[in-house]
Each structure stands twice: as structure tokens, then as C-alpha cells.
Amino acid sequence: MKRSFFLLRSSGWHTLYPLTKLVVVMAVLLVGLAAPSPIVPLALCVIVILPLVAWAQILREWLRASAIVLLPFAISVLLIQTLFFPGATHSFMSVGPFALKEEGLFFAFGTIARLLLLAGAGLLLLLSTHPADMMHALEQHGLPPALAYIAVAALELVPQMQARAESIADAQRARGLEIEGSFLTRVRGLVPLLAPLVLSALSDVDERAMALEARAFSARRAKTSFKPLVDTKRQSVIRWCLVCGAIVFAAAEVLIL
Amino acid sequence: MIRFERVTYSYPQTKRPALRDVQLQIDEGSWVAVLGANGAGKSTFCAAVAGFIPHHFRGELYGRVLVNRTDTAATPLSELVTQVGFVFQNPLNQFSGAKLTVAEEAAFGLENLGVPREAMIRRVEAALEWMGLQTVADRSPYALSGGEQQRLALACILVLEPRILVLDEPTSQLDSAGTREVYDSLRSLLASRHLTVILVEHKTEWIAQYADRVLVLNEGAVVLDGSPREVLAHADLSRLGVNPTRYTIAARAARDLGIWPSDRGLPVALEEAVEGFRLLQEPEGIRP
Amino acid sequence: MGKTGLAWEADRLQRIKSDFTTLTWALIPVAVVINIVVGHIVQDILKLPIYLDSVGTILVAGLAGPLAGAMTGFLSDLLWGVIFSNPAIMPFAITAFCIGLVAGLWAHLGWFKKELPLVLGMVLVAGVGGLLILIQAVNSGPLGAGLALVLTVVVLILTALRVFPALVVVGGVLTGLVAAVVSAPIAAFVFGGVTGSGTDFLVALFEATGSNILQAALGQGLVSDPFDKFVSFCVVWILLRSLSRRYLVRFPRGSDLVQEQPIEA
Structure with a gap:
């Protein structure tokens, strides 16, 4: 389990201020998901997201990650909805006792299109922006520092906890615990694996809290930032335009279409 | 005080x-x-x-x-x-965990105190230098050795200038x-x-x-x-759950055997012990 | 003398503020990672048919109040999306937020520490089970009601044998109910009912027996969530009993979780 799948590239997209990237993605999602027709999300994916992914030089990884997210879902939704779509009357084919339904097929395609946009846009952001940079940017725009702190601290804690979980699993295995095999064997593995992990993690909380106190975490002053701000006036203008544009577009889609 | x-x-x-x-x-x-x-x-x-x-x-x-x-x-x-600055046992628990580089981690306390950025940079550089960490300032705190991590933990406190x-x-x-x-x-x-x-x-x-x-x-x-x-050679030390130094233990054993003179104090550090045991080998008369 | 609405609001704001001590801020990231790592171990390594990804959320909700619990849940789902490169699951952060809120409410009512007389406890558990059966019967017909009946019987037996306190069981099942109700529209509108995971066969089953997509998604949730949250509440209850009283009462709402006891020597 990695902390995140951030990929460092020297692309123009990467040099953008994280908040700008977030706004681009959010605007695309708003316009795409508000549309009743699945053509809109599909089109946005092809004419907006895909070029941005190429610009960010992460095409291969993006395709791979999107496939991993979408494939199991796509198979599931196609199968279930073409077979069992409620109230469907038109069947275009029958396989054994099952009738494949036209309405279900359309519904499945619509859902896949929307999820393709959701996953694709989301992954563009995740793969090209370090979460800590994102939180830093949000903090500079008014997110309470404590919230930014918990998000990044949790992310950085994942590999530590993962390592601890592995060492507990090794220790329990050495003492004869089986964590593979029948259902009952695996259920029995639950407590010996999880209890030491959770309890030891909780016992660290006090020291972590004291260490935060020792570094003035609870000071009630306006905080400053060691990392420089890399936002530009131009990006700020672009962001506002995107936000307004997306809202107008989405409203138009809902009201007119 | x-x-x-x-x-x-x-x-x-x-x-x-x-x-x-x-x-x-x-x-x-x-x-x-x-x-x-x-x-x-x-x-x-x-x-x-x-x-x-x-x-x-x-x-x-x-x-x-x-x-x-x-x-x-x-x-x-x-x-x-x-x-008052406080440094704990486990370096991993005392890092904020929310910073990606050694320098950013060291600056965390100053950010919380609202210290202006220029002063912050100066104080972080100084603290990293005292702790000999200038060369790793851009590394991840989690990629350091144990000794380096604990020195970083110290630097994180020293920037506050306690x-x-x-x-x-x-x-x-x-x-x-x-x-x-x-x-x-x-x-x-x-x-x-x-x-x-x-x-x-x-x-x-x-x-x-x-x-x-x-x-x-x-x-x-x-x-x-x-x-x-006075304290480390005190007779009650072991009873109080504290291990005397290995030099004191050796000299005390020598005293129990009658080799170490009972009127001479017990050593607590290596140099004293070396000196003490060297004196034992020389006859009293030719002591300078 | 009744307080004015404004004074009451100010009191509540003060209470919420006092939930967020440095200890709470230190606890939340740890709890988020507990959610993720425990969920990952249970689902992907032990491959058990349960999520168990809200233990940390429920724990924080109890120790530091509903809002802290809700934040823990919300953040866990977002981070799950980041770590496993699956932004599609992020909308379910709304569900996790609600789980934290209601779990915090139950803990505040003392459900983790109160011991009820056995008969009253059984009646309450049966009542909640009955509610679940009723909702399932209306929503997804005899199949859903049957599955709800199975869960009800199981939790009734566990309560009768005094394995778990009645109110912990009730809290778990009720939280599951809330989670299912919140998740269903997300699953239906974002995912078309299915999620690409093992529970999809339930959705298929409900659709095949006449449910529409929202009903099928709700039906699936009402099978999975009450069971999952019942187990999670029991896990949290066990954890709370193995943590020292001295440790627990240091948290803003720790005294809601442990019984009054004579001070230890």
C-alpha cells in the first residue's frame, strides 16, 4: 500500500497551482454529471480530460489506473442491468433463460460514461498532484490548518501502520496463526491480527499529542507558512471564470435539457 | 532557572x-x-x-x-x-507527520507561532546546522537514520529557541x-x-x-x-532500580575481593577506573 | 427559566469547540489510518465478506464527539480513494460522515456504558430488528425481510447470551440502517446500483425479484450495513474495554464511554 500514486513530471500541468487543477476537475465534473445525456460526460472525457492527461505526461499510468477502477464495475453493471433492469420491456437477445434488455444496456452505458468521467477526472488530479501540496494550497485559501494537518498526517501515517501490521502478521504467523485457508480459519485470524495493531496505534496518540503541544500546535495565533505560495493572479482569474462558467453550464443543462 | x-x-x-x-x-x-x-x-x-x-x-x-x-x-x-523544549523517546511519534521534508518539519513549530517567513528560514537553517543536518534538509524525515531522526526531533524543538x-x-x-x-x-x-x-x-x-x-x-x-x-557510586543505587556504571561495578567487585582499597572512592567513568586500577598495580612507595 | 435560543446555540458551539483538543487532533489521523488499514486487511487479506472500515470512525465519535467522528469517516473515504487510486468511491465519504455523526450520538447517550436488564435489552434489540425487517419487507419484499430476520435472530441470541450489551447491538444495527439509507441514492445515481464488488449479486437478486434500482441498492445496503456496523460496534466495545480507564477519560468525551468506578488505589 503506497501513500499515494503521485507521479512527478516536469509538465506545465504539474506547475499549476494545486487549487487551479482542483477547480478544473471540479468544473468538468459539475458540467459532466449534471447533464442528463451520457454523451456529455463521454465527450468531456475525450476533449478535456484526455488532452490534459497527455499534457501532464501521465497517459500510460492514467489508462492503467482507470482500467483498474472501471473494469470490474463496468462488467458488473453491464451484466446486471442488461439482465435484470427493472421494468424493461425490449429485449434484443436471449441467452438461455435470460433475456438481454435494451433499456438495461443503455442505462449501463450511461452509468459507465458518468463513472468514466468521475474516475478519469479524479485520477488526473490524484496522479498529478501531491496530496500534501493540495492541502497546503487549500490551507492558504482558508481551510483551517488543523484540517489540513489531519489529512496529511493520516496520509503519512499509512506506510508506518502498514509496516506495523506486517510485523504483527509475521509475529503471529511465527506463533502458528493461520491467516489463509477456510472461512473459519480467516475469521479466527481477525482478532490476533487487529487487536495489537489498533491498541498499539492508540497508545501512540498521547505521545503524538504531547509532541504537537511541544511545538505550539494549540497556539491561538495566525499561522504562517514555510513553503512559498506559488499561486498567480492569472490562475486566480481563470479559476473564478471556470467556477462561474461551470455553474452557468450545469444550470443550463438541468433547466433546458 | x-x-x-x-x-x-x-x-x-x-x-x-x-x-x-x-x-x-x-x-x-x-x-x-x-x-x-x-x-x-x-x-x-x-x-x-x-x-x-x-x-x-x-x-x-x-x-x-x-x-x-x-x-x-x-x-x-x-x-x-x-x-522549555521537550524531546521524546520515539522520533516517529514526535514528527508532525504532515511535512514532506526535513526543513519543513523543522519549521512546523514556527509556523504555529506565526513567525514571519524570513525569520523562519533563518532559524530553521541555524537549527539544522547545530544538529548537523544541513545536507539532508530536502530529504523526507522518514528516510533518515535513527540518530538523524532524533537529531531532527531536537532541531524541531531548537528552532523555538527554548x-x-x-x-x-x-x-x-x-x-x-x-x-x-x-x-x-x-x-x-x-x-x-x-x-x-x-x-x-x-x-x-x-x-x-x-x-x-x-x-x-x-x-x-x-x-x-x-x-x-556522589550519586552513581552510591551504595543504594541498585536498590533504587538504577544500574551503576560497569566501571563502578568492576571496582566494587575488586573492593569486595580486597584488591581495591576501601578508603578510596569508586570510579564512575572509564578514565577514573583506568587510573584507579593502574594505581593498584604500583607499590605505594614509588607513587609520584 | 428557559435559555434563549441564542444562548443555547452558543453553549452548543462551546461544547463542539471543546471536543477538539490537541488529543483529538492527534487521534483523528491515527483513527483514519485504523479505518483504512483494518478495512484493507479484512477485505483484501483475510477476504472476509464484511467492510469493517469504520472502527476508527466509531471510536473517535465516542471519544471526541459526533463531529470529530464524522470528520474521521469523511477523511477516511477520501484517503481510501487516494491510496487505492479509486476516486470513484469518494462520494461514499458522505455515508462515512453520517456514520460518525450517529455513532457519536449513540455514544453520547451512554450506549457504550449502560447495562440494561436482560428483558428490556432483548425487547429493544427485537424492536430494532423488527424495524429492519419491516423496512426490508416494504422495500424489497420477502427476500430482504428474510435476510433481516436472520440478522435479527443472530443478534438476539448474542444479546441473550450476554456476549454483547443490548445497546451496543442496537447502536450498531441502527447505524447500519442510517448508512444504508444514505448510501442507496449515491450507489443508485453514481453507480447505477452496483459497485463492482462482491455485494453486487444482492443487487441483481433484488432487481430480479422486482425492485427498481434505488430499491435494489437500498435492499443491498440494508443487508450489508446493519451486519457490518453491528460487528464494528462490537469490535469498538471490545477495544474500549481493553483500554485503561485512565487513558479513556483524558479524551473530551471519554467519560461517556466508561462506567463510574471507585478511584483506583
Whole structure:
């Protein structure tokens, strides 16, 4: 389990201020998901997201990650909805006792299109922006520092906890615990694996809290930032335009279409 | 300067005090080692110096703890941290965990205090230099060695420029190379910046070498207080749950065998022991 | 004398503020990672048919109040999306937020510490089970009601044998109910009912027996969530019992979780 799948590239997209990237993605999602027709999300994916992914030089990884997210879902939704779509009357084919339904097929395609946009846009952001940079940017725009702190601290804690979980699993295995095999064997593995992990993690909380106190975490002053701000006036203008544009577009889609 | 005025303290939900009637004064610029068995009150003592008692732990506190003449109970923790710095056992637990580089991590405390960016950069650079970490400033804190991590933990506190440093078993997770790194950095800092150091440490050999005053706690009370020579060679030390240095043990064994003269004091450090055992081999007459 | 609405609001704001001590801020990231790592171990390594990804959320909700619990849940789901490169699951952060809120409410009412007389406890558990059966009967017909009946019987037996306190069981099942109700529209509108995971066969089953997509998604949730949250509440209850009282009462709402006891010597 990695902390995140951030990929460092020297692309123009990467040099953008994280908040700008977030706004681009959010605007695309708003316009795409508000549309009743699945053509809109599909089109946005092809004419907006895909070029941005190429610009960010992460095409291969993006395709791979999107496939991993979408494939199991796509198979599931196609199968279930073409077979069992409620109230469907038109069947275009029958396989054994099952009738494949036209309405279900359309519904499945619509859902896949929307999820393709959701996953694709989301992954563009995740793969090209370090979460800590994102939180830093949000903090500079008014997110309470404590919230930014918990998000990044949790992310950085994942590999530590993962390592601890592995060492507990090794220790329990050495003492004869089986964590593979029948259902009952695996259920029995639950407590010996999880209890030491959770309890030891909780016992660290006090020291972590004291260490935060020792570094003035609870000071009630306006905080400053060691990392420089890399936002530009131009990006700020672009962001506002995107936000307004997306809202107008989405409203138009809902009201007119 | 630190003053304990008849301090007695119990944690919440307990009746037995963790500190009993502690009365002492620690002068500026001294290096005080705190010893005692598990549960003797060493960590509680440290927490009281740094103001975690009563602010963080609550519980019942009688008497007063004064740090540079201010009452710790009456000062918010976030203000105390610029006077007393606290370094813990496990470096991983004391990193904020929310910073990606060594320099950013070191700056965390200053960000919280709202120090302007230019001053912050200057203070971070200075602290990293004292701890010998300039070359790793852009690395991840988690990619450092154990000794480096603990020195970073120290740097994170030093940027706040406290006059007093409290270290609760800072080397328990380190090997002897890492321990030496930390102590040598501390010693040079003490010399150049005239800090007061309060240190909990099990490894008495190190204390004999570095500290200039030793306190031994037992059941929350200070039972021995003196120079490393006096305290570490004290006959009651083992009974109080503290291991004497290996040099004292060797000399005491020699004394029990009648080799070491019973009127000569026992050594606590390597040099003294070498000197003492060398004298044993020479006849009294030709002693210079 | 009744308080004015404004004073009451100010009181509540103060209470919420006092939930967020440094200890709470230190606890939340740890709890988020507990959610993720425990969920990952249970689902992907032990491959058990349960999520168990809200233990940390429920714990924080109890120790530091509903809002802290809700934040823990919300953040866990977002981070799950980041770590496993699956932004599609992020909308379910809304569900996790609600789980934290209601779990915090139950803990505040003392459900983790109160011991009820056995008969009253059984009646309450049966009542909640009955509610679940009723909702399932209306929503997804005899199949859903049958599955709800199975869960009800199981939790009744566990309560009768005094394995778990009645109110912990009730809290778990009720939280599951809330989670299912919140998740269903997300699953239906974002995912078309299915999620590409093992529970999809339930959705298929409900659709095949006449449910529409929202009903099928709700039906699936009402099978999975009450069971999952019942187990999670029991796990949290066990954890709370193995943590020292001295540790628990240091948290802003720790005293809601442990019984009053004579002070130890």
C-alpha cells in the first residue's frame, strides 16, 4: 500500500497551482454529471480530460489506473442491468433463460460514461498532484490548518501502520496463526491480527499529542507558512471564470435539457 | 532557572501521587540527569518541568513549578514551549507527520507561532546546522537514520529557541553510534548557547560522561541528588532500580575481593577506573 | 427559566469547540489510518465478506464527539480513494460522515456504558430488528425481510447470551440502517446500483425479484450495513474495554464511554 500514486513530471500541468487543477476537475465534473445525456460526460472525457492527461505526461499510468477502477464495475453493471433492469420491456437477445434488455444496456452505458468521467477526472488530479501540496494550497485559501494537518498526517501515517501490521502478521504467523485457508480459519485470524495493531496505534496518540503541544500546535495565533505560495493572479482569474462558467453550464443543462 | 516548590502531583483517576513533595532548584546552564526505576516518576518530573502537568494531563497538582520565574500552571503551553523544549523517546511519534521534508518539519513549530517567513528560514537553517543536518534538509524525515531522526526531533524543538531542554529517554531507540551523535550535538549546543538540559537516561555510562548533576527518583520523591561521582557510586543505587556504571561495578567487585582499597572512592567513568586500577598495580612507595 | 435560543446555540458551539483538543487532533489521523488499514486487511487479506472500515470512525465519535467522528469517516473515504487510486468511491465519504455523526450520538447517550436488564435489552434489540425487517419487507419484499430476520435472530441470541450489551447491538444495527439509507441514492445515481464488488449479486437478486434500482441498492445496503456496523460496534466495545480507564477519560468525551468506578488505589 503506497501513500499515494503521485507521479512527478516536469509538465506545465504539474506547475499549476494545486487549487487551479482542483477547480478544473471540479468544473468538468459539475458540467459532466449534471447533464442528463451520457454523451456529455463521454465527450468531456475525450476533449478535456484526455488532452490534459497527455499534457501532464501521465497517459500510460492514467489508462492503467482507470482500467483498474472501471473494469470490474463496468462488467458488473453491464451484466446486471442488461439482465435484470427493472421494468424493461425490449429485449434484443436471449441467452438461455435470460433475456438481454435494451433499456438495461443503455442505462449501463450511461452509468459507465458518468463513472468514466468521475474516475478519469479524479485520477488526473490524484496522479498529478501531491496530496500534501493540495492541502497546503487549500490551507492558504482558508481551510483551517488543523484540517489540513489531519489529512496529511493520516496520509503519512499509512506506510508506518502498514509496516506495523506486517510485523504483527509475521509475529503471529511465527506463533502458528493461520491467516489463509477456510472461512473459519480467516475469521479466527481477525482478532490476533487487529487487536495489537489498533491498541498499539492508540497508545501512540498521547505521545503524538504531547509532541504537537511541544511545538505550539494549540497556539491561538495566525499561522504562517514555510513553503512559498506559488499561486498567480492569472490562475486566480481563470479559476473564478471556470467556477462561474461551470455553474452557468450545469444550470443550463438541468433547466433546458 | 527551574524551581520546584513542594510539588506533589497525582494523575487523574489515581490516588497515589506520581510526584511527592519535590523541592529543588536547577540553575541555568546545568546538565541534570534524572534516574530511577520504571514508574519512579521520571517522565512525570519531565512533564512537570515542561508544563504538560497540569495542562495536558490535568490531575491534582499541589505546590508550584516555576520556570524562569513564571508559574507553569498559569501560562498556556503554547507560550511555555518557547522557554522549555521537550524531546521524546520515539522520533516517529514526535514528527508532525504532515511535512514532506526535513526543513519543513523543522519549521512546523514556527509556523504555529506565526513567525514571519524570513525569520523562519533563518532559524530553521541555524537549527539544522547545530544538529548537523544541513545536507539532508530536502530529504523526507522518514528516510533518515535513527540518530538523524532524533537529531531532527531536537532541531524541531531548537528552532523555538527554548532556554531549557527536557529529553525523556531520547536515545532508548538508538545504537551507541546514534547515541553519541545525539550527545555530542547536545554538548556542543550547551557550550555555545548556555542551555539547561534535563535528561532521563538509563545508560549510566553516558551520564557519568556528560551530566553535571544527577537526581534519583523513587516512588515520586527525590531520594538522591548530587554530582555524578556522589550519586552513581552510591551504595543504594541498585536498590533504587538504577544500574551503576560497569566501571563502578568492576571496582566494587575488586573492593569486595580486597584488591581495591576501601578508603578510596569508586570510579564512575572509564578514565577514573583506568587510573584507579593502574594505581593498584604500583607499590605505594614509588607513587609520584 | 428557559435559555434563549441564542444562548443555547452558543453553549452548543462551546461544547463542539471543546471536543477538539490537541488529543483529538492527534487521534483523528491515527483513527483514519485504523479505518483504512483494518478495512484493507479484512477485505483484501483475510477476504472476509464484511467492510469493517469504520472502527476508527466509531471510536473517535465516542471519544471526541459526533463531529470529530464524522470528520474521521469523511477523511477516511477520501484517503481510501487516494491510496487505492479509486476516486470513484469518494462520494461514499458522505455515508462515512453520517456514520460518525450517529455513532457519536449513540455514544453520547451512554450506549457504550449502560447495562440494561436482560428483558428490556432483548425487547429493544427485537424492536430494532423488527424495524429492519419491516423496512426490508416494504422495500424489497420477502427476500430482504428474510435476510433481516436472520440478522435479527443472530443478534438476539448474542444479546441473550450476554456476549454483547443490548445497546451496543442496537447502536450498531441502527447505524447500519442510517448508512444504508444514505448510501442507496449515491450507489443508485453514481453507480447505477452496483459497485463492482462482491455485494453486487444482492443487487441483481433484488432487481430480479422486482425492485427498481434505488430499491435494489437500498435492499443491498440494508443487508450489508446493519451486519457490518453491528460487528464494528462490537469490535469498538471490545477495544474500549481493553483500554485503561485512565487513558479513556483524558479524551473530551471519554467519560461517556466508561462506567463510574471507585478511584483506583
